[in-house]
Each structure stands twice: as C-alpha cells, then as structure tokens.
Amino acid sequence: MMHLDGFGIFVKDMPTMVRFYRDVLGFEIKEAENTENVYLIKDGTLFMLYGRNDFERMTHRQYSFAKGLNGHSEIALYVDTFEEVDAEFERTVKLCARPVLEPTDEPWGQRTCYIADPEGNLIEIGSFGKPFER
Numbered sequence: 001m002m003h004l005d006g007f008g009i010f011v012k013d014m015p016t017m018v019r020f021y022r023d024v025l026g027f028e029i030k031e032a033e034n035t036e037n038v039y040l041i042k043d044g045t046l047f048m049l050y051g052r053n054d055f056e057r058m059t060h061r062q063y064s065f066a067k068g069l070n071g072h073s074e075i076a077l078y079v080d081t082f083e084e085v086d087a088e089f090e091r092t093v094k095l096c097a098r099p100v101l102e103p104t105d106e107p108w109g110q111r112t113c114y115i116a117d118p119e120g121n122l123i124e125i126g127s128f129g130k131p132f133e134r
Helices: 014-024 052-059 082-094
Strands: 007-011 037-042 045-051 070-078 098-105 111-116 121-127
Touching: 007 052, 014 037, 014 045, 045 052, 082 098, 082 111, 082 121
Parallel strands: 007 045, 070 121
Antiparallel strands: 037 045, 098 111, 111 121
C-alpha cells in the first residue's frame, strides 16, 4: 500500500526558494539552503524542493520546465478568516511574492487569492470563514 510522503517542486535557485518558503510562508526547513534536496514541513506535511539540474543528473534525462507563471499545479494554504486572506496577501506581496489574483469572494463561499513564488509556482491563500478542519 502506498502512502503520500510529500509534495515536491523542481527549482532553479535553491537559496531564493528556501528563503521564500521558510521566511515568507513559514515552512519549517529541514536542510541547509545549498543542499540539493531541501525538505520543508508545513503543518505536518512534507514539502520538498529539488534542484532541477541535480534531478536531471540523477535520472539521466533532460526535462522541460515551465517558465514564468505556470499553471500546472498549486499549493493551497488555509487561514481561518476572510480578513486573514487579505492580510496574508498584502504581507506576502510586500515580502516578494508575485500577486496573481487579489482577494476575491467566490460564489461557493470561499474568499481566495493567488500569489506566485519567485519561480512562478502558484500558491492559493483561502478561507471559508471558519477554523481549519482536516
């Protein structure tokens, strides 16, 4: 039986990406910034950053990586209140996140916004106006 171990993305600039996820989004770092594979933890979930070149070397293949804002995946972060969506959007943009969608009330009852990390990966910050439940 397989169990989800974590989620990873491939990065070009490991130190910049580690600082963003650690210092801007609050992920707990498990490795040094210059490590080939960096393990971060957020709310008990493993999140991995892999160096693109290192991964290509390991697998003996070349890959095509998205450039600019890319829409192949997103990381969803939850806050308890609608006000926190607005506050986190403003805070993260001031700290170098790229704004993608300003806080918006959706017809399904969620307030959401989107930012991008330094390499264009999408991150949603949203709330249904109540505390997080697993």
